[in-house]
Amino acid sequence: MINIAILYHSEKGRTKIVAEEIGKGAMVGGAEVHLISVIAEIDWDLLHRCDALVFGSPTYMGSVSAPFKKFMDDSGNVWMKHVWKDKIAAGFTNSHSYSGDKLNVLVQMAIFAAQHGMIWVGSGDMPTGSTPDDLNRLGSFMGVMTQSDTAIAIDPPPLGDRKTAFNYGMRIAEMAKKLLG
Numbered sequence: 001m002i003n004i005a006i007l008y009h010s011e012k013g014r015t016k017i018v019a020e021e022i023g024k025g026a027m028v029g030g031a032e033v034h035l036i037s038v039i040a041e042i043d044w045d046l047l048h049r050c051d052a053l054v055f056g057s058p059t060y061m062g063s064v065s066a067p068f069k070k071f072m073d074d075s076g077n078v079w080m081k082h083v084w085k086d087k088i089a090a091g092f093t094n095s096h097s098y099s100g101d102k103l104n105v106l107v108q109m110a111i112f113a114a115q116h117g118m119i120w121v122g123s124g125d126m127p128t129g130s131t132p133d134d135l136n137r138l139g140s141f142m143g144v145m146t147q148s149d150t151a152i153a154i155d156p157p158p159l160g161d162r163k164t165a166f167n168y169g170m171r172i173a174e175m176a177k178k179l180l181g
């Protein structure tokens with residue numbers, strides 16, 4: 001069976017909701033899923049055994065959050081031995097604004113994955129429109145972007161964003177099976 005770890009930081013819970021949706025999709029795709037907050041102590045051996053690692057962070061100041069960056073930097077020893085080489089990698093971010101410079105977060109994660117020698121999987125859904133019920137309404141192909149905004153009552157990330165995340169989880173599991181299974 002394919003094992004997928006979803007490593008995320010979430011201060012207020014919205015990014016966690018997205019992580020959980022990706023996890024549900026990955027399970028439907030036939031994977032065993034490990035949802036891991038990067039705030040907790042990391043079980044590196046578990047990550048080494050996984051076929052795919054999915055990275056999730058809120059967008060903070062157009063960047064990954066500090067706790068997520070700490071996880072990235074803490075993986076330096078893993079990088080030295082290239083333990084994650086040829087594993088599948090994927091990423092997602094949630095933020096307040098429609099843009100909010102979320103793309104920079106996904107690019108950071110993709111470069112991080114490349115440094116580890118991993119194989120990056122982008123989002124698979126074409127945008128069906130731009131309403132809160134639409135798939136990939138933010139038109140992100142590098143990874144999944146979701147948006148939540150208390151002021152306009154889009155909070156937590158709306159149905160379409162959660163479905164996009166679910167589909168991403170299925171896609172990651174299917175790609176892992178196809179490439180590594």
Ligand SMILES: Cc1cc2nc3c(=O)[nH]c(=O)nc-3n(C[C@H](O)[C@H](O)[C@H](O)COP(=O)(O)O)c2cc1C
Nearest residue numbers: 010011012013014015058060061062095096097100
């Ligand atoms: C320090 C800080 C910086 C933020 N920077 C951005 C930003 O650059 N772009 C944006 O759209 N939202 C920004 N936000 C809003 C968060 O991305 C948003 O509240 C997100 O939903 C938080 O995720 P969480 O609920 O998982 O903690 C920022 C929030 C904080 C606390």
